[in-house]
Amino acid sequence: MNTLLAHLPALQVVVPMVAAPLCLLAGRAGLAWIIAFLAAAFATVAAALLAYQTLHHGPISYAMGGWAPPWGIEYAVDTANAFILLLVAAIACVVLVFCRTSIPKEIRAGREHLFYCMYTLCLTGLLGIAITGDAFNVFVFLEISSLSSYALIAMGGRRKSLTAAFQYLIMGTIGATFFLIGVGLLYMMTGTLNMADLSARIPELQDSRPVLAAFAFITVGLALKAALFPLHLWLPNAYAYAPSGVSAFMAATATKVSLYVLLRFTFTIFGSEFAFGNLPLLWVLLVPAVLAMFAGSFSAIFQTDIKRMLAYSSVAQIGYITLAIALANPAGVQAAMIHIFNHGLMKAALFCAMGCIFYRIGSTRIDQMAGLGRQMPWTFAAIVTGGLSLLGVPLTAGYISKWYLVQAALQTDLWWLVILIALSSMLALVYVWRLVEALYFQEPVPGREAVREAPLSMLLPTLLLAGANIYFGLDTRLPVAMTENAALLLFQGPGG
C-alpha cells in the first residue's frame, strides 16, 4: 500500500494512459466504458489523495523513472496543481457517466469504444500537463490532450464538427508550437527544462532578449490554447459541434488547464517581478480580458444555438479568470484558481443539461426548446442552477468567484474594474434569462410531441454537477483552503 502511495503521482497519469489502448482493444462499447470509468475513478481518488497530502504534508516531488531531477522528468505536486488535478479527474469521471447514455445517440454506431479511447487519452494529457514539473513535458501532454480532443470534436456527427475540429487543429497546433519555441529559447539560455531550476536561473537573465522572446511566445501560445480573446475563434464552433459530453468535459477542463500553465509560468517560472514589473503584462492581459468579458457576453446574447451561446459565455468567463491573473497579487491568483474550479462546475452542469435536451429533441436551438422546462423539470432545474451560478447569485459557487475577484480588484488601484465586472454580469443575465424564458414561459413548439425527462443515467450526473454549484457556494472550505495555499506557493516559486 505504501509503495502504491509513493508512486501515486506517476499512477495518476499512467493509469488513464494504459486504459486508453485497452478501451481500443476492448472493441465493445460496454467494456470500453467500464475500463474508461475505472481509470477516471482511479484518477479521481488519486487526485484526492494527492490533494490531501499536499494540503497537510506539503509539496511532493516524484522522480519519473527514478532519474533524479533536474536531469530526469520531475512530477511536482503542490496544492496548486493538485487542485487542478482534482477538478479535471472529478469532472471527467462524472461526465463519463453521462456519456454512457448520451454518446451512442450522438456518434456513429460501432465507434463508442474509439470515443472512450480518445476520452481517456484526453484525460491523460490534461492530468499530465497539470502534474508535471518539466517544461518540455508540458508540451508533450499538451499535444496528447489536443490531438485527442480534435478527434473527439470531429466525432460530433454533424459535418460542421469536422470543420470545427480542423479549425481547432490549426489554431491549437500553432499555439502549441509557439509554446515549444518558448521552451526551446528558455533551454538555450538556461540549459534546463525543470521548472524549479528554470525559476532559479531566470532572474539573472532578466534582460536577455531570448528570455523576453520566450516569455512572449509562451504567453501567446498558452493564450491561444486557453482561448483568450481575440484568440478564441476556435472555441465556439468546437464546443457547439462536439458531442455534448465532450463539450461538458472540455469546457470545464481543457482551457482551464492551459490557464493553470499560464499561472505557473507567469508567477513561478518567470516571476511576477519579471512579468509585471519589467514588462507590461498587466495591460497585455487586462485589455483582452475586459474585451473578452464584453465581446463574449454580447456574442452569447445573439446566438440561436444554446451550445454556441454557452461557448461564447465561456470566452467571457475566461476573461474573468485572465483578469484575475492580470491583477498580479496573491488574492488575484486565488480568485483565478477559484473561478477556474467554479466555472468548471457551472459549465459542466450547463453543457450536460444541454446534452439532456439534445437527447430528447435532437437539437439545441433555442426556438426548438420552447416550453421544454415544464416537460423536463429536473433538467430545467439544473439549467437554472447553472445559470444562477454563472451570474454570480449568492448561495451559488459563481458568487464565491465574483466575491474573490472583486476583493482582489479592490486591493489594487484598479477599482473601476469592479464596475466592469458588474456590467458584464448584467449581460450574462440577459442571455441566461433568454434561455430560461424560452424554456419555461414560452408555449411549446406546435406539432412537437411532449417529451419525457432525460434518462436517469444522464440526469444524475447533471444534477450532481448542478448540486456541486450550490454546495461549493455554501461550503467553500475545500477550494478556499487549497487556493489560498496555492496562491502563496505560486508566488514564492517551488524553491521558495
Next chain:
Amino acid sequence: MLQEILDHYNYWIAIMLMMVGFYTVVARGNLVKKIVGLNIFQTSVFLLYISMGKVTGGTAPILDERFTVYSNPIPHVLILTAIVVGVATTALGLALVVRIKESYGTIEEDELDLMDGET
C-alpha cells in the same frame, strides 16, 4: 553586420521557414495547403532546436576516450518527440481533410464557409 547575420545563419533559416509556414497557414484557403504550411512552421522549430544543440567540432555523444567534445543530445531527443507529434498532427489533419471532402465535396475554405452559412 553581415558577419553577424552569417554567423547565425541557422536562426535566420529557422525564422524564414517559420514565417513562410505561418503565412501559408494564414493566407491559403486550401485545407491541404494549410497542413503543408503547418508542417513547414513546425519544421522550422525542429531546426531551431537541432541547431541549438550542435557544438562546433563536437561529435555524437559516445562514451569513448578519443572524443572529448560532444554535441548536446537533449535538444535532439526532445525534437524527436516533437517530430512524432508533428507526424500525428499531420495525419489527423489530413484525415479530417478527407472527411471534409467526403461530406462537403470541397476543401476550399471560402466555399466551406459559404456552405456552413447556408445550413
